[in-house]
Amino acid sequence: MTTATTDLPTDGLTLVQAWAAARRRLEAAGIEGPVIDARLMLEVAAQATRSDIVTDPYRVLTPDQVQTLDRFLNRRAAREPVSHILGRKGFWTIELKVTPDVLTPRPDTEVIVDYVLKTLTPDLPLHMLDLGVGSGAILLAILSERVMATGLGVDISTAALEVARENAALMGLSDRAHFLHADWAEGQPDGHYDLVVSNPPYIATGVIATLEPEVREHEPHLALDGGQDGLDAYRKLAGEIMRVLKPGGLFAIEIGYDQSRAVEALMRHAGAKGVRTLKDLANRNRVVTGTKKLEKNPLGKAPSIG
Numbered sequence: 001m002t003t004a005t006t007d008l009p010t011d012g013l014t015l016v017q018a019w020a021a022a023r024r025r026l027e028a029a030g031i032e033g034p035v036i037d038a039r040l041m042l043e044v045a046a047q048a049t050r051s052d053i054v055t056d057p058y059r060v061l062t063p064d065q066v067q068t069l070d071r072f073l074n075r076r077a078a079r080e081p082v083s084h085i086l087g088r089k090g091f092w093t094i095e096l097k098v099t100p101d102v103l104t105p106r107p108d109t110e111v112i113v114d115y116v117l118k119t120l121t122p123d124l125p126l127h128m129l130d131l132g133v134g135s136g137a138i139l140l141a142i143l144s145e146r147v148m149a150t151g152l153g154v155d156i157s158t159a160a161l162e163v164a165r166e167n168a169a170l171m172g173l174s175d176r177a178h179f180l181h182a183d184w185a186e187g188q189p190d191g192h193y194d195l196v197v198s199n200p201p202y203i204a205t206g207v208i209a210t211l212e213p214e215v216r217e218h219e220p221h222l223a224l225d226g227g228q229d230g231l232d233a234y235r236k237l238a239g240e241i242m243r244v245l246k247p248g249g250l251f252a253i254e255i256g257y258d259q260s261r262a263v264e265a266l267m268r269h270a271g272a273k274g275v276r277t278l279k280d281l282a283n284r285n286r287v288v289t290g291t292k293k294l295e296k297n298p299l300g301k302a303p304s305i306g
């Protein structure tokens, strides 16, 4: 662990000087993206907004604020994620409380939110299920933009569920977001949900040790470990997702960049229709989506969703 101090002067350090010094400290520690990390930590340490740093750059930090920044920088230099140091992370348009018990929400996962919001009409009284809800990222981002929607977030980790519940409460969504401790969709009724989303653990067990320390030492292994080939969760989820979806319902599940073929095949095998893969902003395969076939009723008419 790195224990070096930042040597920040405690007297007369301005916002702009503190930002530059913090960036240099992180750069020297080999941290990727030091400019943004330095700014995020400075904002919290100095109780300044992003625009304060630009519009009031010569504001002087108090000695307490410098010490706080110093502590943050030492933790970051020791490869603790910024989200753990600050206890929060922005995702989509919301901000989430984050602890070491939940996966830090990733921008990649916003592909699911973006697709769902573009695909489902806003006035649908949507009932959704988020399997492996973690911090609540996907569920709460969608509910925050769909005032008619309700949802259930399931996780096997009770500690993660506590964080998700707290995030729902902080966002005023506790009346529409519910949480359950369960093994994936176990116990959920057949044909019940208009939408099922999931970002399951999908990293092959052997690969975890090769990941950067921020992930391998600080993220919960329950959120990462997808078994020997990374596909264990999808094997369980494919049939379960198709079972709990309403006919005509939509699913969107996150995948690793190289898992598109395997996960598409599992979903097709489980009976999914219109299966395809969406890409993330870096043009990598990121989300497999599709629907459950609409059933014809005895009169030959398709039932309406919702």
Ligand SMILES: C[S@@+](CC[C@H](N)C(=O)[O-])C[C@H]1O[C@@H](n2cnc3c(N)ncnc32)[C@H](O)[C@@H]1O
Pocket (backbone or CB within 6 Å): 102, 103, 104, 105, 106, 109, 131, 132, 133, 134, 135, 136, 137, 138, 154, 155, 156, 157, 160, 182, 183, 184, 198, 199, 200, 201, 202, 222, 223, 224
């Ligand atoms: C990759 S994280 C995703 C968290 C959150 N949905 C997100 O996108 O940021 C996977 C989540 O699945 C949960 N999980 C793992 N195995 C599970 C199981 N058998 N049943 C339910 N949840 C499970 C983990 O605890 C973790 O919170």
